[in-house]
Every structure is written in structure tokens, then in C-alpha cells.
Amino acid sequence: MMDDFVDRATLSSASANPEAILAAVAAATIAVDEALTIRFVNAAAEQLFQTSAPAIMGEALSNFLPPSGAVMSLVDQAKREGGPVSAYGVMLDTPRTGVRTLSVHVAPMSDTNGWLVLSLQEQTRALKIGQQLEHRKAARSMTAMASLLAHEVKNPLSGIRGAAQLLEQNAPEDEKHLTQLIRDECDRIVALVDRMDVFSDERPLARSPVNIHIVLERVRRIAENGFAKNLKIIERYDPSLPPVDGNNDQLVQAFLNLVKNAAEAAPRTSGEIVITTSYKQGVRVSLPGTTGRVQLPLVVTIQDNGPGIPDDIRPHLFDPFITTKTHGSGLGLALVAKIVADHGGIIEFESEPKRTLFRVMLPIITTGEVAYG
Numbered sequence: 001m002m003d004d005f006v007d008r009a010t011l012s013s014a015s016a017n018p019e020a021i022l023a024a025v026a027a028a029t030i031a032v033d034e035a036l037t038i039r040f041v042n043a044a045a046e047q048l049f050q051t052s053a054p055a056i057m058g059e060a061l062s063n064f065l066p067p068s069g070a071v072m073s074l075v076d077q078a079k080r081e082g083g084p085v086s087a088y089g090v091m092l093d094t095p096r097t098g099v100r101t102l103s104v105h106v107a108p109m110s111d112t113n114g115w116l117v118l119s120l121q122e123q124t125r126a127l128k129i130g131q132q133l134e135h136r137k138a139a140r141s142m143t144a145m146a147s148l149l150a151h152e153v154k155n156p157l158s159g160i161r162g163a164a165q166l167l168e169q170n171a172p173e174d175e176k177h178l179t180q181l182i183r184d185e186c187d188r189i190v191a192l193v194d195r196m197d198v199f200s201d202e203r204p205l206a207r208s209p210v211n212i213h214i215v216l217e218r219v220r221r222i223a224e225n226g227f228a229k230n231l232k233i234i235e236r237y238d239p240s241l242p243p244v245d246g247n248n249d250q251l252v253q254a255f256l257n258l259v260k261n262a263a264e265a266a267p268r269t270s271g272e273i274v275i276t277t278s279y280k281q282g283v284r285v286s287l288p289g290t291t292g293r294v295q296l297p298l299v300v301t302i303q304d305n306g307p308g309i310p311d312d313i314r315p316h317l318f319d320p321f322i323t324t325k326t327h328g329s330g331l332g333l334a335l336v337a338k339i340v341a342d343h344g345g346i347i348e349f350e351s352e353p354k355r356t357l358f359r360v361m362l363p364i365i366t367t368g369e370v371a372y373g
């Protein structure tokens with residue numbers, strides 16, 4: 001016990017230099033006092049505002065951030081509510097910074113009366129909300145394509161297939177493989193069109209309160225008995241999560257697709273998938289063109305220790321038909337994006353060798369909420 005005490009004391013005096021630590025943080029970090037005067041900035045903030053710390057400190061925050069802009073309104077909100085707020089997809093457009101899309105977190109400091117800490121992170125790795133909308137657009141064009149395929153391709157195909165079958169009856173033995181080829185290819189295209197059918201389902205989601213842990217439990221069981229047999233699946237759940245207002249089967253499908261990708265990426269030996277759930281208050285999304293913000297407090301992550309997502313497909317990861325697998329359809333993540341969007345949620349990913357993580361954030365429904373999608 002005593003040793004432990006001594007060690008801690010030595011550690012804190014020898015190595016804790018908060019400024020050095022903050023200098024290494026990639027997010028622009030700014031502390032302001034209760035009058036919104038800037039009291040501290042880290043190196044990333046100097047870089048964001050293209051100036052040095054001494055030139056910023058002591059200045060009003062409103063000299064650096066547009067007074068009626070989105071970041072300032074988050075500052076006001078954190079101050080008013082006395083708790084942390086976050087928003088994704090916040091636009092910042094000032095002469096110093098240029099146009100940027102940021103993740104913004106504002107939190108009151110616990111031990112200093114009225115001080116706030118802002119952290120502004122450029123959204124390069126996390127998906128920008130604009131891209132989220134792009135996914136929705138992609139899903140919509142998939143929808144149009146799926147119904148076109150159903151009508152213009154699927155119906156004639158069954159005719160072609162039937163004709164091939166008739167020909168086959170009278171075809172000489174050594175030519176039967178040709179009619180067989182026609183039938184097989186027809187079947188393959190029909191199967192592809194059927195797989196795309198989910199995209200053409202435009203009906204509103206049949207929602208009910210869903211326990212996300214029951215969803216994940218089912219996903220884990222399917223995975224363990226099939227494609228993830230040789231992998232270790234680790235679960236880290238926050239058991240106190242409230243239910244999601246969603247569609248059980250679709251959520252199973254979405255997480256199954258994510259876990260399947262994780263299993264396919266994980267190494268054959270010592271492959272590991274970590275599934276976590278948590279409740280993260282204050283994550284809000286402001287959507288372009290609307291004034292409302294939606295809370296996305298339910299967070300599910302699926303992480304694997306595979307090689308990571310190839311760089312070249314990252315910008316289009318959620319688009320249909322993007323695949324690096326020989327027999328991949330490239331529809332897995334497109335469907336995940338559609339399902340998450342239909343639930344009013346957001347999906348983002350982080351990927352580096354040995355650590356690829358998909359994070360799904362889902363809303364809890366409150367009355368008077370903005371509808372979108």
C-alpha cells in the first residue's frame with residue numbers, strides 16, 4: 001500500500017506536465033473563463049487560428065469565432081446547461097481558419113468556476129455529415145436502380161431462363177453445358193437483384209423499443225456458430241443502456257454485416273473482435289438545412305485487429321459495390337449505412353493496422369424531435 005502511495009507521488013511530480021501533454025493533442029484545445037476570454041490554447045489551436053499563443057490569450061473568444069456561428073452556439077449551450085455538448089459536422093468559416101468541418105466538444109471545467117474547454121477537431125477520419133448525406137443519396141440511387149433492375153432485368157431473365165431450359169431438352173449432350181451456363185448466369189443475376197431488393201424498401205421502419213444487447217447477443221451467436229468460429233469475441237457492455245427506438249431485425253442485419261467484415265479482416269490466428277456499447281451524453285448532430293440538433297447518445301463499436309481498411313477505398317467505403325474481396329458484393333456496408341440512416345443515426349470508422357473500428361451512434365427518441373432522412 002505504502003509503496004503504491006510513494007510511486008504515485010513520484011510519478012505525478014516527475015512526469016506530469018499538462019502543457020506538454022496538451023501540446024501533443026491533435027485537437028485544437030482552448031480554455032476560456034466565464035467572460036469567454038481565452039486563457040489557454042494548445043499548439044493545435046495556434047495552428048488552426050494561424051497565430052501564436054501570446055497573441056490569442058487574453059482576447060475575447062468572439063474575436064476568433066463568429067459570434068453567431070455554430071461553435072459559439074455550442075459554447076452558449078454548454079454554459080447554459082452546465083454540462084458537456086458535442087456536435088459533428090460543424091462548419092467554421094473565418095478569415096483565419098478558412099472553411100472547415102469540425103467535431104466540436106465543449107465542456108465546463110470541473111474545478112474552475114465558469115471556465116470552459118473547447119476542443120475542435122477537423123473531421124478527416126470521422127465521416128463528415130455531408131458524406132453521411134451522400135450515403136443517403138447513394139442509398140436512394142440504389143433504390144432507383146434496384147426497382148429498375150427488378151422490372152427491366154428480372155422479369156425478362158425468367159423468360160430467358162425458361163427458354164434455355166426448353167432448348168436444353170433437345171440439345172445434343174455436348175452442348176448442354178451452354179444452356180446450363182445460360183441458366184446459371186440468369187440465377188446469379190436474379191440472386192444479385194434479390195440482394196438489392198432491401199434497398200428498394202422505402203416503407204417507413206416498423207419501430208419498437210429494442211434492447212441493443214439482445215440484438216448484439218443474437219449477432220454474436222450467429223457469428224460464433226458460423227463465420228467467426230475461430231475468433232475471440234469480447235463484449236464490453238454498459239448494461240444500463242435505455243432501449244433504442246428501432247427495428248430489431250434491421251439492426252441485427254446491420255451489426256451482423258459489421259461483425260462479418262471484422263471477422264473477414266481479423267487474422268486467422270489470434271483474431272479478435274471487440275464489441276462495446278456505451279451511453280455518451282452530449283453527442284449531437286446538427287444537420288445542414290435544419291436548425292434542430294439530434295442527440296445520438298447510444299454508441300456501439302465493432303473493432304477488429306485486422307490489417308485495416310485499404311486507403312484507396314476509404315472515401316467511398318459506404319458506397320455500393322465497393323469491395324476488395326474476390327467474392328465480395330460490396331453491398332454490406334451500403335446496407336449498414338442505409339439502416340443506420342433510416343434509424344436517424346450516424347456511422348463512422350477509424351482504421352489503422354491492428355485496429356479498425358466502426359462506431360454506430362443511435363438516437364433516443366424525444367418528443368418534438370426533428371425528423372430527417
Ligand SMILES: Nc1ncnc2c1ncn2[C@@H]1O[C@H](COP(=O)(O)OP(=O)(O)O)[C@@H](O)[C@H]1O
Pocket residue numbers: 257261262265304306307308309310313317322323324325327328329330331332333334356
Ligand atoms: N473491418 C474491416 N477491416 C478492413 N477492411 C474492411 C473492414 N470492413 C470493410 N472493409 C473493406 O470494405 C469493403 C466493403 O465492405 P462491404 O460493403 O461489407 O462489402 P464486402 O464485404 O462484400 O466486400 C471490403 O471489401 C473491405 O475491403
Ligand SMILES: [Mg+2]
Pocket residue numbers: 257260261332333
Ligand atoms: Mg461485407
